[in-house]
Amino acid sequence: AQKVTQAQTEISVVEKEDVTLDCVYETRDTTYYLFWYKQPPSGELVFLIRRNSFDEQNEISGRYSWNFQKSTSSFNFTITASQVVDSAVYFCALTGSARQLTFGSGTQLTVLP
Amino acid sequence: DADVTQTPRNRITKTGKRIMLECSQTKGHDRMYWYRQDPGLGLRLIYYSFDVKDINKGEISDGYSVSRQAQAKFSLSLESAIPNQTALYFCATSDETGQGGYTGELFFGEGSRLTVL
Numbered sequence: 001a002q003k004v005t006q007a008q009t010e011i012s013v014v015e016k017e018d019v020t021l022d023c024v025y026e027t028r029d030t031t032y033y034l035f036w037y038k039q040p041p042s043g044e045l046v047f048l049i050r051r052n053s054f055d056e057q058n059e060i061s062g063r064y065s066w067n068f069q070k071s072t073s074s075f076n077f078t079i080t081a082s083q084v085v086d087s088a089v090y091f092c093a094l095t096g097s098a099r100q101l102t103f104g105s106g107t108q109l110t111v112l113p
Numbered sequence: 114d115a116d117v118t119q120t121p122r123n124r125i126t127k128t129g130k131r132i133m134l135e136c137s138q139t140k141g142h143d144r145m146y147w148y149r150q151d152p153g154l155g156l157r158l159i160y161y162s163f164d165v166k167d168i169n170k171g172e173i174s175d176g177y178s179v180s181r182q183a184q185a186k187f188s189l190s191l192e193s194a195i196p197n198q199t200a201l202y203f204c205a206t207s208d209e210t211g212q213g214g215y216t217g218e219l220f221f222g223e224g225s226r227l228t229v230l
Contacts, residue, residue, distance in 0.1 A: 009153065033217035043201065045221040091155060095217035099144075099163075099209070100171070103155040 002027040004094050006104035013082055014112050021077045021107045023092030029053075032096035034068065034075045039089040039106070048090075051075065082111045116140045119204050119222035127230050132191040134225045136204030144209060145187040146219065147171075147179060150201040159202075162187055163209075194229040201226050 003026040013019045025034065036048040049059065051068050059066045063080045079086055092104040117138045126132055136145065144163050148156040158171030160179040168179060176198060178190045191198055205219040 004155075006155075035218070043226070044223045045203065047218065047220075050216060050218055099207075099217075100158055100161065101146075101205075101217065101219055103148075103157075105153055105155040 002029070002032075002094050002096055002098070002102050004092050004102055004104035006090075006092055006107050008107045009105070010108045010110070012110045012112060015084060016081050018078060018080050019082050019109065019111075021079075021090050021092075021109065023075045023077065023104060025073050025075065025092070025094045027094060027096050029096035032094060035093040035095075035101070036066065036075075036077050037091045037093065039091065041088070045091075048077075079109075082109075084111050084113050087111045115223060117204060117206055117220055117222040119202075119225045121225060122223065123226045125228045125230065126194055128195055130194050130229075132194050132227065134189045134202055134204075134227070136187045136189070136222060138185050138204075138206045138220075140206055140208070140220060141184075142206035142208040142220070143184065144207045145181065146205040146207070147177075147187070147189045148203040148205060149173060150203060150224075156203060159189065191227075194227075196229045199227060199229045 005024045032053045034051045038046040056068050065078045067076045087110050089106045089108050091106045093101050095101045120135045146161040147159040150156045157173050159177050160171050162168050162181045165181050180188045202225045204222040207219050
C-alpha cells in the first residue's frame with residue numbers, strides 16, 4: 001500500500017515570507033511519480049509539478065521550488081516571497097505500480113497581506 | 114471548453130434520493146476516475162475505469178455505483194443519498210497509451226459539489 005502524509009494541516013504566513021510545505025510518502029514501488037496540486041478557493045485542482053522516482057534533481061519554477069529526497073521519502077514544496085494569491089489548499093500525491101493516485105490530506109496555506 | 118466536464122456543478126438533494134453525477138471528456142483518454150474530497154481527508158478514490166469494459170472499486174466504493182457508457186463518459190450514481198455523502202466530487206482522466214506512456218498525471222474536472230440534507 002502507498003501513503004502520503006502532509007503533517008501540516010494549516011499554515012499562515014505574512015506576504016513576502018518564504019514557506020515550505022512538507023510531504024512524506026511511503027511506497028514499496030521502485031518506480032513511482034510524485035505530484036503537487038493546488039486548490040484555490042474556487043475549488044478546481046491545478047497541477048503544479050510531476051517528479052519521477054529516478055529524478056532527484058530539485059526544480060525551480062519562478063517562486064516555486066521542490067526538494068525531492070528519496071533517502072527521507074520526502075518531496076517538499078517551497079514558495080519564495082509568498083503572495084496573497086498563493087492562498088490555497090496544496091495537495092501532495094503519489095502513484096506507482098497500481099496506477100492509482102493517492103493524495104495526502106492537504107495543507108491549507110493562508111497568506112496574509 | 115473544459116477538457117473534462119462535470120455536471121451538475123452544484124446539487125442539493127434530500128436523504129434517500131437517487132443522484133447521478135456525470136462526467137465527459139474530450140481528451141481521448143482511456144482511463145477515468147471518480148474521487149471524493151472531504152475537508153481534512155484529501156481526495157479519496159471511489160471508482161476507476163481503465164476502459165469501457167473495465168470497472169474497479171476504489172478505496173470508498175460503498176454506497177456508490179458507476180457506469181462507463183462510452184470511452185468519453187463516466188457517471189457516478191448514489192442510489193439512495195445520505196448526509197455523509199455530502200462532499201466535493203471530482204472526475205479525472207489519464208492516458209496510459211499516449212506517446213509518452215504512463216506518467217501518472219490525472220486531468221481533473223472542475224468538481225461537483227453535492228449536499229445531502
